[in-house]
Structure formats: C-alpha cells, structure tokens
Amino acid sequence: MAAATPHSPPPPQLSSPFLEYIRAPGGLDKVVLRGRRSCSVEIRLFGGQVTSWKNDHGEELLFVSSKAIKPPKPFRGGIPICFPQGNLEQHGFARNRLWAIDDNPPPLPVNPAIKAFVDLILKPSEDDLKMWPHSFEFRLRIALGAGGDLSLTSRIRNTNTDGRPFSYTFAFHTYFSVSDISEVRVEGLETMDYLDNMKGKERFTEQGDAIVFESEVDKVYLAAPSKVAIIDHDMRRTFVVTKEGLPDAVVWNPWDKKAKAMQDFGDSEYKHMLCVEPAAVEKPISLKPGEEWKGRLGLSAVPSSYCSGQLDPLKVLHG
Numbered sequence: 001m002a003a004a005t006p007h008s009p010p011p012p013q014l015s016s017p018f019l020e021y022i023r024a025p026g027g028l029d030k031v032v033l034r035g036r037r038s039c040s041v042e043i044r045l046f047g048g049q050v051t052s053w054k055n056d057h058g059e060e061l062l063f064v065s066s067k068a069i070k071p072p073k074p075f076r077g078g079i080p081i082c083f084p085q086g087n088l089e090q091h092g093f094a095r096n097r098l099w100a101i102d103d104n105p106p107p108l109p110v111n112p113a114i115k116a117f118v119d120l121i122l123k124p125s126e127d128d129l130k131m132w133p134h135s136f137e138f139r140l141r142i143a144l145g146a147g148g149d150l151s152l153t154s155r156i157r158n159t160n161t162d163g164r165p166f167s168y169t170f171a172f173h174t175y176f177s178v179s180d181i182s183e184v185r186v187e188g189l190e191t192m193d194y195l196d197n198m199k200g201k202e203r204f205t206e207q208g209d210a211i212v213f214e215s216e217v218d219k220v221y222l223a224a225p226s227k228v229a230i231i232d233h234d235m236r237r238t239f240v241v242t243k244e245g246l247p248d249a250v251v252w253n254p255w256d257k258k259a260k261a262m263q264d265f266g267d268s269e270y271k272h273m274l275c276v277e278p279a280a281v282e283k284p285i286s287l288k289p290g291e292e293w294k295g296r297l298g299l300s301a302v303p304s305s306y307c308s309g310q311l312d313p314l315k316v317l318h319g
C-alpha cells in the first residue's frame with residue numbers, strides 16, 4: 001500500500017499567492033487555497049481529500065468528526081473520494097492513498113476568474129495493481145471560486161497497456177456541516193427512485209415533499225437532478241450541490257445507534273452532519289484503454305441575508 005512516507009520530499013513550489021503548501025508529519029501535508037476575505041479550502045494529500053471549506057466569514061461549511069483518525073485509516077469528514085469500488089475495501093482505496101501534486105496536468109477549461117486551484121494525481125502502486133489489476137491516472141482539480149464556491153473535477157483515464165477495459169463506481173462523499181439534522185431538508189430528490197441500502201438495496205420511489213430526517217438514512221437516489229439544495233433552517237443557509245457526469249446521489253446520516261458503533265465518530269455528531277454524495281453507483285462507469293471519464297461536483301452556500309427567510313427552493317434549483 002502506498003502509505004505516507006516518513007521522509008516526505010521537499011514541498012513543491014506553488015507559484016501562486018492563492019496557494020500555500022503546509023508540511024505536517026505522518027502524511028498530513030496539505031494545500032490551502034485562499035479566496036476573498038476569509039474563504040479557504042484545505043486539501044490533504046493523503047486521500048486527495050478536502051478537509052475544510054470556509055466561507056468569507058471564516059465559518060466551516062464541511063463536517064469533520066472530532067474523533068477522525070489519522071492515516072492510514074480513512075478520515076471521517078470533508079470530502080473523501082470513493083474510487084474504485086467493487087470487491088475491494090469499503091469505498092475503494094483512493095481515499096486511503098497518498099496523492100501527489102500534478103505539476104503539468106492536461107488542459108482543463110477554467111473560468112478565468114478562478115485563481116485558487118490545485119491539481120492532484122493518483123496512480124496505482126504495485127500493491128494496488130495486485131488488488132485491482134488496472135492501470136489508471138486519476139486527476140483531481142480542486143478550485144475555489146471568486147464567490148467562495150468550491151468545485152472538484154475528477155478525470156480518470158484507463159492507461160491499461162493490455163487492451164483491457166475496466167469499470168468502477170464513484171462518489172464524492174461530501175459531509176456537510178448542519179446546525180441540527182432535524183431542522184434540515186433536502187430539495188430536488190422528491191419523487192425520485194432510490195435504492196435503500198438499509199433494506200438490501202431494494203428499489204423504492206420517494207414520496208411527498210422535501211426530504212427530512214428523523215432516523216437513519218442510507219439511500220442511493222437514481223438519476224438524480226443536476227442540482228440539489230440542502231436547506232438548513234437554523235443556520236439560515238442553503239447549500240447548493242451541482243453535479244455533472246454523476247447520475248446518482250447518495251444521502252446518508254447514521255443517526256444515534258450507528259453513530260455509537262463507529263469508532264471514528266462522536267455519539268451525538270450525527271446531529272450536525274449530512275452526507276449528500278454525487279455518485280455513479282447504479283451503473284458502473286466503463287472505460288476502454290485510452291478513454292477518460294470526467295465528473296464534477298460544485299458546492300456553494302447561499303447565506304441567510306440572501307434568503308431573508310424567504311427562500312424559494314424552486315428558484316435555487318431551477319432559477
């Protein structure tokens with residue numbers, strides 16, 4: 001396994017005032033993207049994982065467990081990358097590997113207003129290839145927009161030289177920080193079909209209006225719309241989640257019993273988090289050698305001053 005090396009190479013020279021490389025022992029080196037006022041994003045090279053996203057008041061928007069444990073265990077919170085899934089460790093190994101900074105990524109169209117971004121890359125190690133015998137290049141661009149919005153673009157290329165295709169499922173396992181899960185509602189997934197992970201992946205159709213939370217939820221919404229809103233009444237904040245190339249959306253909250261059973265999660269922390277995860281789960285993505293797949297996650301937080309308590313979710317979703 002490509003665990004973090006105790007003697008890391010010298011920090012890369014990041015030639016931008018919007019980026020900072022921070023050295024930390026035990027595979028915890030990180031890159032910080034800085035935007036206007038106090039907006040920032042922190043990305044840990046271990047897992048290629050976003051571990052913090054702050055708005056321009058410096059308020060944390062992502063949930064990270066106070067019990068999160070260090071590498072080589074996956075880190076509970078932020079945005080773990082789930083790839084490649086299948087008959088492997090839960091959620092695949094990408095969240096559990098040391099990624100590198102990609103100094104020379106192939107061109108990716110960018111909004112010229114975006115100054116703060118970083119490109120990471122993951123390639124399989126010899127040990128990874130024994131577990132999942134496919135050669136790939138996984139490029140991840142993480143960008144902080146001028147308005148404080150965050151985007152993650154994944155590009156996965158099949159670099160097999162033996163002519164073999166491969167297939168995988170994928171998720172941006174996004175943990176949102178919420179004031180009180182009982183006061184949160186999700187708009188955009190009502191009337192959708194879903195697979196219920198708590199009922200042996202049986203298929204159901206969501207009924208009623210917005211989704212609210214009163215107990216454990218672990219559902220894969222199929223062919224979910226490209227925009228989903230998470231409305232946090234107490235915080236007077238709405239997260240708008242956009243997705244491209246990722247048909248499904250997993251919604252997860254472990255609630256009290258499961259929370260207690262998780263070693264790296266506080267007993268009451270389920271009250272302050274919600275995972276809404278743009279994903280490709282139902283139909284695995286298939287790539288022939290030389291082919292590349294692209295998936296994008298966009299996150300923005302609409303503050304209460306904008307909503308003024310009059311938030312019209314239809315405007316957020318369709319306006």
Ligand SMILES: O=P(O)(O)OC[C@H]1O[C@H](O)[C@H](O)[C@@H](O)[C@@H]1O
Pocket residue numbers: 074090091197218219250251252275
């Ligand atoms: O504990 P982890 O491997 O990070 O998984 C945490 C959760 O992730 C997803 O949301 C799955 O749908 C859940 O079934 C799983 O429990």
